[in-house]
Amino acid sequence: MTENTANGEHRDYLPAERQDMILSLLTRQSVATVAELADLLHTTDITVRRDLTVLAKAGLLKRVRGGAMSVASSDTDSPDATASRGQDSTETSIAGGLISSSRPRLHPELGADQPAIGIMLPEPSFFWPRVIDCMRESAAKQGMRIVTRESSYDEGTREDEILDELAADPTVCGIIAAPNAHHKTGERTWDWIMNSSIPVVAMERSQPILAGHTVDSVRTNHHYGVRKAAVHFLEHGHTRIGAAFSETPTAAQIQEGWNLVLDGTDRIDCPFQFNGIPPYSTSGVNEVVDRIIESGATAMLIHSDYLAIAVAQQLERRGKHVPDDVSIISIDGFATPSSRPLTVLRSPAKELADSAICAILNRIQFPEFATRQVFVDPVLVDRGSVAQI
Known part of the structure; x- marks a missing residue:
């Protein structure tokens, strides 16, 4: 870096001066790119990378692709240690991860060279747009932007190319993805x-059982959600409860959760269970x-929303009404508000998004740490479609 002297000439900053200014910047914002630092210091990208390597080896910052990230104080050696800090802490633990709380934020209008998190999620549906907005x-808040690429639920999609x-992208430091x-x-x-x-970080998907290793993941805790539904039914006097599930990426987890409930109690009599019912199949x-x-x-208990709506409509055509004759809980909760008031189990978009961002930032900062599987409990939204009997 150079500065103007009294006679208008320029002098180059010493390496120690450059490095001190880099650390000073990272006390004011949590991340910085090589391009941003080179512009600030009026030097080359190569020189900045050399300085970042020196500082990273000294444990004063964390290197990420395309830049650097600030680290916790020197007496912290894990994300969990933040839980015992007092009010003067510069970071706080959220969903088991590090999110900067008191450090000043970067300007919200992030430039194209700002460090980024790549996001690959399926085509827009009721659920994913809200998740993406919350991720953004x-x-x-961490001075990072997201770069989104849309995949598909269709078989044969080349997600590896996405x-x-x-x-x-040299600014992408980590990726959050929901595999097909x-x-x-x-x-x-x-x-x-x-x-x-x-x-x-894998999102809302189970990892291969026999994979050589695991990666961090964030998923809705459908097993616990199904338990919430069972308790809600029982509290309203229902013990004879049927189940019907569409074929979706999360259906297997929901079915498994329901079967665990049935195996774990004799209070519920499930006379039938349908799997893989297309919501638009009249015969089904x-x-x-x-x-x-x-x-x-x-x-x-029905998954998904479309199937729950179709069943409720067909019941009414047969002279059976919800909830007077048949109570329904739908698992999805995104289509029903604008169609008919069904009590739903809904995956919380903000909590899932925050947890996924936390997980990828933790992995970037602490690559040597054991992987974590984070489960976020769904919310039961009572819209009155479960009657008391």
């Missing part, structure tokens, strides 16, 4: 993730409704 807000594109649920397509995506040199929906009427089930 959470990342911006991930290659994200990884090729189709076996062959997802297998290719998981292979990419497992061999990635860039930190990756009619079959579900036939079994409800024949079995005398007083309540239904």
Whole structure:
């Protein structure tokens, strides 16, 4: 770096002076890019990288792709240590991770050279746009931006190519991804993730059982959510409860949770369980409704929203009303508010987004730490579709 002298000439800053200014900047903001620092110090990218390497080896900052990130005080050697700090702490533990709290933030209008988190999530639905918005807000608070790429629920989607594109961006320091649920397509995506040199957090997906290693993940705790639904039914006097599930990327976890509930208690009599019912299949929906009427089930646990709506509509065509004749809890909770008031189990978008950002920042800062599997409990929203009997 150079500065103007009294006679207008320039002098180069010494390495120690440059490094001190880098550390000073990182006390005011949590991240800085090589390009940003080179511009600030009026020097080359190579010189900045050399300075960052020196400071990183001294433990004074954390190197990330394309820049550097500030670290906790020297007496902290893990994210969990922040839990015991007092009010003067510069960081706070959120969802098991580090989120800067009292450090000044970068300007919210982040430039294209600002450190970024790559996001690969499926095509827009009721759920994902809200999650992405929350991720953007959470990342911006850390002086980072997000770069989003849309994948697909369709089989054959080349998600590895999407991930290659994200990884090729020199500002991307880590990636959050929801791999495709189709076996062959997802297998290719998981292979990419497992061999990635860039930190990756998996979102809302179960990892391969026999993978060589695991990566950090953030998922809705559907097992616990199903328990919430069961308790809600029981509190309203329902014990004869049927179940019907569409085929979705999370359906297997929901089914597994329901079966664990049934195995763990004799208070619930489940006369039938349908799996893989398309919500727009007239014959499939009619079959579900036939079994409800024949079995005398007083309540239904249904996934997804579309299937719950279709079943409720078909029940009414048969002279059965929700909740007077049949109570329903839907697992999704994003389509029902604008269609009919069904009590729902909803994955909390903000909590999932914040947890995912925390997880990727932790992995960037502490690459040697054991992986973490974070589960976020769904919220039960009571809209009155479960009647008291």
